Amino acid sequence: MLHRHESTCLYRGIYLVSSHNCYHFVVPSPIFNSSQAPDRHVSLRSWWQSALGHAVVAAEAELLAEALEDVFGWELLQVGAWGATRQLLSGARTRRQTVVAPSTLAAGADVIARPAQLPVGSDSIDAVVLPHTLEFAADPYAIVREVDRVLLAEGQLLVLGFRPLSLWGLRASASRDGFPPGMRRILSERRVRDWLVLLGYEVVAARRYLYAGPWGKGPAAGEGNSRLLSRGLLNPLPPGAYLLKARKRVYTLTPIRPRFKEKPAVLGGLVKPTTRQSS
Secondary structure, three states: OOOOOOOOOEOOOOEEEEOOOOOEEEOOOOOOOHHHOOHHHHHHHHHHHOHHHHHHHHHHHHHHHHHOOOOOOOEEEEEOOOOOOOHHHOOOOOOEEEEEEOHHHOOOOOEEOOOOOOOEOOOOEEEEEEEOOHHHOOOHHHHHHHHHHHEEEEEEEEEEEEOOOOHHHHHHHHOOOOOOOOOOOOOOHHHHHHHHHHOOEEEEEEEEEOOOOOOOOOOOOOOOOHHHHOOEOOEOOOOOEEEEEEEEOOOOOOOOOOOOOOOOOEEOOEEOOOOOOOO
């Protein structure tokens, strides 16, 4: 196992194959076969390359850069691919950043693995980013529990998700293949909060964004991401997505010594009188 100052503590048959941002690892397992990638992953990659998809990823990279300003440490883990590059981690301040993704969406990933079975040692990661990962998973709660396993005490978790009660949620529900393509379900902010609280997390910040509809070509050239991140007179639509930032709280028990019953003091063979009077 590699030391933590060298790279993420990885195991389960992973070997070093090249150098990227830190180290590049591959899980040698027959279950990760890129030739079996379903069509929905192909459609999702195409959507990332569209004008709207590119604008959404760029806006979320700016949002995450702001949220990661106070996140420090050795290791930051992005679980799940989102976008064709490592754009979401451009504002990270940790010493190293690692992207874990399945082989079907492995472009720009450092580790090829299932998000619900991370090849990472327990209690070894300072921060984790879940960029819409839960919405594309068959068992999203299993991913949350796995992230909880690898996070250090007081580690931070950042979750991006789409809102059901929005135009993005309505289009995803009305689309046969989901929207963005391949989405299995939309998880409300309240449900994700409940999961985190159940695992002992404290939600320290929440931000709603994506004030543009799920159509068109995104912001015009030179307009920036303000229309996607902030509400304005020209975009009065309800927010289509949310960002939750939570901290893993670990409460230790304070041992309390048993209090033994005091023996009455004896003076000259006689018991010391007390203030209690017999009735």
